[in-house]
Amino acid sequence: MARTAPALAFAGVPRVNLMPPVEIERRRRASLARGWVWGVLAAVVAAVLVIMGAFALKLVADQQLAAQQSQTNVLISELAELSDVSGALATEQELQSFRSDAMGADFAWAPLVSSIRSALPTDVTLVGFDVVSGGVPQTGDPAKEVGLVGTLTLESPTPIDLPATVRGIRGLAGVSSVDGRSLSTGQQTVGSYVYELDIAFDQSIYSGQFATQEGGE
Incomplete structure (x- = not known):
């Protein structure tokens, strides 16, 4: 009985990369360039966000500083008014002391x-x-x-x-x-x-x- 040669089994359709090496290199470089572009854009966006955040913080800080300065001005104004009152009270006390010294021996x-x-x-x-x-x-x-x-x-x-x-x-x-x-x-x-x-x-x-x-x- 004669033997038959075993049939070769193929896993799939055979493929052959016919793309020139130059084209492969170009695509690789293009992909790398796109990666760099996206990285730069991400960095720029991150920098813009950081700058905007810093600007927002500065704006809030400026507003708080303005509010504190306004409150300080109000307190200074109130202290100035109280200073006038204190001066008037001190003058009144001096006048009362003078009157007490001058009229302390008052009698009818x-x-x-x-x-x-x-x-x-x-x-x-x-x-x-x-x-x-x-x-x-x-x-x-x-x-x-x-x-x-x-x-x-x-x-x-x-x-x-x-x-x-x-x-x-x-x-x-x-x-x-x-x-x-x-x-x-x-x-x-x-x-x-x-x-x-x-x-x-x-x-x-x-x-x-x-x-x-x-x-x-």
């Missing part, structure tokens, strides 16, 4: 004179006084500080009981001391008697109207 004469007259005997008249005002209060106890110091001049048609009169005046509110000083016969009216008394008042007679308030006004 009428009630003081009326009080002295009420302590005198019926026929004795207060005809004059010569007193010097004390200083402004320095402590919290006005009874320990001198308010007025001077003399009182009394006149009577008859001799008076001077010790009793002195005791009566000494018992008045605000009187810290009183003593008889001299006795003389009046020159204008025959038979009149003139008495001079040394007297001192404490600061309880002060009105306190212009005293500096604790903690400021």
Whole structure:
């Protein structure tokens, strides 16, 4: 029995690359060029996006800076207004301190004179006084500080009981001391008697109207 030669098996249709090497190289270079072009374009786009992002950030930062500057200007303006107010308050405080120093020894004469007259005997008249005002209060106890110091001049048609009169005046509110000083016969009216008394008042007679308030006004 004769043997037959095995048949050759082919996987597919045979192909032959007939493209010239020059064309292959050209296409390779063209593909490479397109890759570079796309890479450059991607880089340009990325750069543009970065620049736009930076510009946007700068724009936002500029807007925030402008807002902060505007707020700062408002605060500076408010501080300037407050400075005027502070200056006015400081001036007011200085004026109050000046008034307190100038008028700290303020008191009412009428009630003081009326009080002295009420302590005198019926026929004795207060005809004059010569007193010097004390200083402004320095402590919290006005009874320990001198308010007025001077003399009182009394006149009577008859001799008076001077010790009793002195005791009566000494018992008045605000009187810290009183003593008889001299006795003389009046020159204008025959038979009149003139008495001079040394007297001192404490600061309880002060009105306190212009005293500096604790903690400021």
